[in-house]
Amino acid sequence: MQVEVTKDFDVTAEQFYDFMVKSICEQIQEELNLEVDPAQIKAGYTHKMKSTTKDGNVEKIRYTIKEAKRAEKFVTVFTSAKRKTRCSYTFVPTEKGCKFTYAVDINFADSKYEPKGFRGKISMISARNRAARQINASYDACKKDLKEQAKENKRLEKEARKADSSENQESEA
Numbered sequence: 092m093q094v095e096v097t098k099d100f101d102v103t104a105e106q107f108y109d110f111m112v113k114s115i116c117e118q119i120q121e122e123l124n125l126e127v128d129p130a131q132i133k134a135g136y137t138h139k140m141k142s143t144t145k146d147g148n149v150e151k152i153r154y155t156i157k158e159a160k161r162a163e164k165f166v167t168v169f170t171s172a173k174r175k176t177r178c179s180y181t182f183v184p185t186e187k188g189c190k191f192t193y194a195v196d197i198n199f200a201d202s203k204y205e206p207k208g209f210r211g212k213i214s215m216i217s218a219r220n221r222a223a224r225q226i227n228a229s230y231d232a233c234k235k236d237l238k239e240q241a242k243e244n245k246r247l248e249k250e251a252r253k254a255d256s257s258e259n260q261e262s263e264a
Contacts, residue, residue, distance in 0.1 A: 092205065094218045095194040098226055102233055104162035104182035104189040110233040111165065111180065133159045142171075162189075174199045191230075193222055 100107060109129075116127045123140060137155040144150055150171045157177075158166040165180040174197055181192040195218070199205040206214040 092197045092211070092215055092218070093194070094215060094222055095192065096219060096222045096226055097190060097192040098223075098230065099185065099188070099190050100230055100233075101188040102230070102237065104184050104191075106237060107189060107191060107230070107233055108162045108165065108182055110236055111229065113236075114229065114232070132156065172200060173204050191226070193226055195222065 102110075112129045112132045115132055116129055119125050119127045119138070123138060125138070134156055136159075137153060139151060139153050141149050142152050150173065153170045155168045155170070156166070157168055158164055162182050162184075164182070167178045169176040169178070177196045177198075179192075179194045179196075181194070183190040183192075205211070
């Protein structure tokens, strides 16, 4: 099963890529209680985790970063006994920001696990809509994060000007 969603963003490819890597670090910290630095999020990074399926079974999943080129492409693979999911994130700079494409390709270990017919179509539509919602939520969170960073930078600049001003006044006295 393949799903692809493309969105135009008014943030740069670098900004969205960096936000995505930061989010991955936070997710690993939250889910696995592992401290991960953004510099570690690169091709070859891997970890194992357990996940509970809809039917209550626990499955082991291996998460691997296959490719990580800042502001160009990011590819991850989730492998379990039942399926292999390859997620590809592509960033293309545009005049207004970037065009972001998320593509997911799910290969089932056994065809009995793959949704077929009407159920398969519903599953694909549902997966595409879920991906679009997640991308929109990530974009909104990225914009909010950038706004907070700008606000913090302004505050720090103001403090630095204030400190420079008081140092100048002291040296004049």
